[in-house]
Amino acid sequence: MKLTRFALPLAASLAGLALVSCSSPTAATTSPSASGSPSASASTSTIDVVASTNVWGDIATKVGGDKVNVTSIIDDPDKDPHEYEASAQNQLALSKAKVVIENGGGYDDFVDTMLASAKNTSATVLNAVTISGKKAASGEELNEHVWYDFPTVEKVIDQLQSSYATIDPASADTFANNAKQLKGSIDALVKKEGDLKATYNGQPASITEPVPLYMLEAIGLKNKTPDAFSEAIEEDSDVAPAVLRATLKLYSDHAVKLLAYNEQTTGAETEAVLKAAKENNIPVVGVTETLPSGEDYVSWMTKNLDAIGAALAK
Numbered sequence: 001m002k003l004t005r006f007a008l009p010l011a012a013s014l015a016g017l018a019l020v021s022c023s024s025p026t027a028a029t030t031s032p033s034a035s036g037s038p039s040a041s042a043s044t045s046t047i048d049v050v051a052s053t054n055v056w057g058d059i060a061t062k063v064g065g066d067k068v069n070v071t072s073i074i075d076d077p078d079k080d081p082h083e084y085e086a087s088a089q090n091q092l093a094l095s096k097a098k099v100v101i102e103n104g105g106g107y108d109d110f111v112d113t114m115l116a117s118a119k120n121t122s123a124t125v126l127n128a129v130t131i132s133g134k135k136a137a138s139g140e141e142l143n144e145h146v147w148y149d150f151p152t153v154e155k156v157i158d159q160l161q162s163s164y165a166t167i168d169p170a171s172a173d174t175f176a177n178n179a180k181q182l183k184g185s186i187d188a189l190v191k192k193e194g195d196l197k198a199t200y201n202g203q204p205a206s207i208t209e210p211v212p213l214y215m216l217e218a219i220g221l222k223n224k225t226p227d228a229f230s231e232a233i234e235e236d237s238d239v240a241p242a243v244l245r246a247t248l249k250l251y252s253d254h255a256v257k258l259l260a261y262n263e264q265t266t267g268a269e270t271e272a273v274l275k276a277a278k279e280n281n282i283p284v285v286g287v288t289e290t291l292p293s294g295e296d297y298v299s300w301m302t303k304n305l306d307a308i309g310a311a312l313a314k
Contacts, residue, residue, distance in 0.1 A: 047167050050090075050097040052108040054290055055147045056128065056156070058297045060101055062182045063160040067171045071097075073111070074290055086114055094118045099163050101156070104129030105144030124163045131155045141231070145289070149214035150190050153297075154183050185298045192305045193218045200312045206247075206256040206277075208270045209234050212287045212304070216260060219308065224256050229269075239269045251276040258283045258311040264290070283311035 046069040051057035057072030064070070071093040094100065094111075095118035102111040104127035115123065129144055132152035136142035146152040161179040165172035193215070201220030207213060209230055213223060228243045239247075250256050251273075259277040261270070263286045277284050285307045291300055 045168075047098050047164060048093070048096050049099045049101065050093050050111075051100075052102045052111045055297060056101045056103065058291060059153065059156060059182070060099070060160055062297070063157055063175060063178050064164055065174060065178050067168060067174060068099075068164065074108075076290070086110065090114065091118055094123075095120050097123045098167055099124045099126065099160070101126045101128070101160070103127075103144060103146065105142050105146070107144040124167075126156065126159050126163065128152060128156050131159055143210045143213055145211045145214065147297075148212050148301075150186050150193070150218070150301075152214075154186055157183055157186075182298075189298065189301050189305065190218075192302070196220075196305065196309055196312070200257075203312060204256045205258050205260065206250050206273075206282075207260045207262075208273060209262045209265070211262050211289055212260045212285075215301075215304065215308070221257075224250055233265075233267070233270060244269055244272065247273060248276045251280040251282050254280060254282070256282060258285055258308065260285050260287050260308075262287055262289070264288050283314050285311050 046067055047064060049057075049060050049064065049068050049070045051060050051070060051072045052074060054072035054075040057070050057075065060068065061070045071090065073090050073093075091114055094115050097115075097120060100111065100115060100120075100123045102108050102125065107129075115125070128146050129142070132146045132149065132155060134142060134146065134149075134152070157179050161175045164175045168175075197218070197220040203221050204224045205216055205221040206225045207216070207223060207230055208225075216223060226243050226246050229239055229247045232239045232243070251259070259273065259282055261274055261277075261284050266274075274284065276282075285304070287304060291297065295303070
């Protein structure tokens with residue numbers, strides 16, 4: 001789901017920014033981890049980085065290590081990410097950022113709005129969708145959830161490494177080594193996808209939203225969900241009764257092997273789908289848009305793949 005429907009009280013944020021700017025520079029939530037907890041003793045030589053979500057924040061941290069100080073704007077796995085409201089602390093962090101990483105594709109346009117309000121024109125802005133090179137097919141909308149696409153993540157890692165090295169040339173080798181190690185872990189995830197595809201290529205699956213679709217497609221699964229259903233859910237609009245009936249029929253007919261269910265954005269229609277899947281013993285794989293508590297990107301995606309594999313094996 002796109003994050004552009006967030007309430008963004010920028011006027012209030014900017015008013016608060018004036019107060020925050022007069023206080024300690026550590027007022028903004030910053031961290032070398034994606035969780036947003038304050039760093040122990042951030043060096044004045046560290047690179048200030050702001051990421052729109054803790055997914056990209058974790059990637060940015062892994063590449064930068066202790067040479068970067070990362071603020072993740074959306075960092076609470078227990079809340080619907082679409083209820084975010086801009087804060088003065090995040091506005092301040094953006095005003096100081098040397099590198100900003102946003103998802104793009106209409107997912108988090110609030111970052112550009114806040115960055116412009118902060119009058120930070122010198123930051124290097126990395127847009128993951130732009131970096132991915134992905135384009136929507138004719139007559140279709142782009143699936144902007146590119147953090148579920150491992151080749152895109154590796155491209156973003158390369159751009160982060162390059163950006164950091166430009167700002168801090170003395171640490172270029174550190175950034176290169178960190179990026180190499182992280183890409184090695186992601187290569188292992190790509191192999192895991194390939195192993196699943198070798199066994200389950202062509203199997204039917206269903207979704208509530210396109211959030212995990214890149215991963216499902218990499219495994220070779222065929223999405224049988226009516227486009228009108230997942231599009232309505234993603235756009236937070238009502239699902240037509242006929243479309244809902246057609247979607248529910250996938251489960252009563254046992255026409256799919258699993259349901260990939262976005263746990264962070266739910267409503268009456270998605271709950272009806274979840275109920276239908278469970279009543280018909282269709283395995284449900286819960287997915288999220290932000291990092292679950294206690295996970296980093298690689299461990300999170302490993303668990304997602306393991307859950308899909310277990311569901312397909314039933």
